[in-house]
Amino acid sequence: MTKSPLSEGVVAGRLAPGQLAENFADLHPQLEDHEALVAADRCYFCHDAPCMTACPTDIDIPLFIRQIATGTPEAAARTILSQNILGGMCARVCPTETLCEEVCVREVAEGKPVEIGRLQRYATDTLMAADVHPFERDTATGKKVAVVGAGPAGLSAAHRLAMYGHDVTVFDARAKAGGLNEFGIASYKSVENFAAREVDWLLKIGGITVETGKKLGDGLTLDGLKAEYDAVFLGIGLGGVNALGVDGEDKSGVLDAVDFISDLRQASDLADVEIGRDVVVIGGGMTAVDAAVQAKLLGALNVSLVYRRGRDRMNASVFEQDLAASKGVRIITNASPKAVIGNGAVREIEFEYTGDDLAPTGQTVRLAADQVFKAIGQTLEGEGLPALEGRKIAVDGTGRTSVDGVWAGGDCASGGDDLTVTAVAEGRDAAEDIHATLMA
The missing domain is CATH 3.50.50.60 (FAD/NAD(P)-binding domain)
Structure with missing residues (x-):
């Protein structure tokens, strides 16, 4: 500046x-082991838990809290990450007070919810500290997918696609991957370079190449990507103000x-x-x-x-x-x-x-x-984009755009809240549809 x-x-x-x-x-320091056990013990492990319904990524919250309560935080982390591969950052920045914690039975009855966000951070931080990646890459499919945008939606899509054995190239306009997690979150919410460390950890799945300094209209075109790759996912966010x-x-x-x-x-x-x-x-x-x-x-x-x-x-x-x-x-x-x-x-x-x-x-x-x-x-920027709905890329429930072979998700796509956790869910769900389409 x-x-x-x-x-x-x-x-x-x-x-x-x-x-x-x-x-x-750190705005919300990580729970100590004893604090995590005490916090987990407050959960009622509800059947049809309202907190699960309120979570955009559908994490099985009662299950992961029970896993913490029984002394297996690594297993809890796998439960979280199977639905939200960026669960560590979401635990830090997700507005849990208006999502899962707002509908917690403890909140409704007592005005003090189970600390779901801090428990999620405790589990995911424990796993990352052990330098463990809980997922393995499937046998290579020979299919190539381009992901434009290395923010939450793009990274979520890339990880899920790589896990299924596809080769993924992620392009981003900035010099570093991470999107809003790296560049747009208050420093006191993500200390000690956590966003970059989480990206490095995510990439351990293998099969993902990141190319920075490239964006649509400046080194990339949608037609060119379609010609070179079997599918394209757009997670370009909103670049204009x-x-x-x-x-x-x-x-x-x-x-x-x-x-x-x-x-x-x-x-x-x-x-x-x-x-x-x-x-x-x-x-x-x-x-x-x-x-x-x-x-x-x-x-x-x-x-x-x-x-x-x-x-x-x-x-x-x-x-x-x-x-x-x-x-x-x-x-x-x-x-x-x-x-x-x-x-x-x-x-x-x-x-x-x-x-x-x-x-x-x-x-x-x-x-x-x-x-x-x-x-x-913020406003959408980019050249040669698929059809828009309002000022965002029009998508259906699985992220498909008006262009065959092109999906989109996150802040650049229509529907949903402009939240990190929503972007992760949309990237994951689009990746599932891309995989099903490529393997049909």
Whole structure:
């Protein structure tokens, strides 16, 4: 992130290294063995457990918790990973409070669910620490599959296809595999380079080649991939960022939140990451919260998260909203950006208050800002794509697109929530359909 000479309030190293290390420590540290046993003992092992229904990857949650309770966390990990090969990262970033844990019988009865996410992390971390890959590659089929996008959907599809014996080549535009897990998740959710370590572990199945620096329209074409491979899976995510569409948006200091998070994640030293005194984040989703919280943890004096609708309409979960508030982020709702103000660099940003229907009220407010992060949604990018549904690639229930031999999944595809766990499920399910089609 390059600092404009006009942005005098934006500097690196606002906090001492020790304070930065403390601020960016693991949000939910791994359970100790005894803690895991105590947490597992709270599970009722329900028949037709609602937590399983709420899990996008259909993990047998009661079974894996029972396996932890009986002292076999490696077996629990296999139960998890058979459905969700990125179960380690999902245990860290999945909004369990609005999925499996929200419907836990303990939550309904007592207001305190079984800690399913932390138990999942305990199991998968235990297995990864043992340097074990629980799946073996089948006999080679001679079939070749191209996967475009090395994010959660693409990696999930690639692993399942490789496990069935297909040869898989994964292409990605960035210099490293991992997608949002590597570049788009708050640092305090994925410490100690976990995303990269999980990719390395996943690739131990064999049969997967990763080629970076390649994307559709720049070194790759869909027609070319179809000619060279027996099937193609698109897991390209959403590479573009929506514009604010207001006067002054081009001023120095107005940045994309996803770029800020990426720069922070890839920084070798957090003290080198520049942050302003007065930071405003525009948006109401997980990316907005991640950007706002990390700005505060880097030492910004004032951080405001501004959303155009009411707090109950924010895509970020109540847990994420409360986390932001606990770190000192001010959340302002029902306010829409009107103009970015400043002489070359942003100095203030003006908002207009809105009603619940987004109707303008005529009342405005200005917030001091030397940095503004846009987190108002992302858009699909790519050339020669299959037919779209709205602004995403149209797919059926198995991920098939309008182009024969081409499947898609994850954030770039229609349907489903834009969550890591949903992307994993879609990549896995498309791989199953690809395999069935290739072997028919």
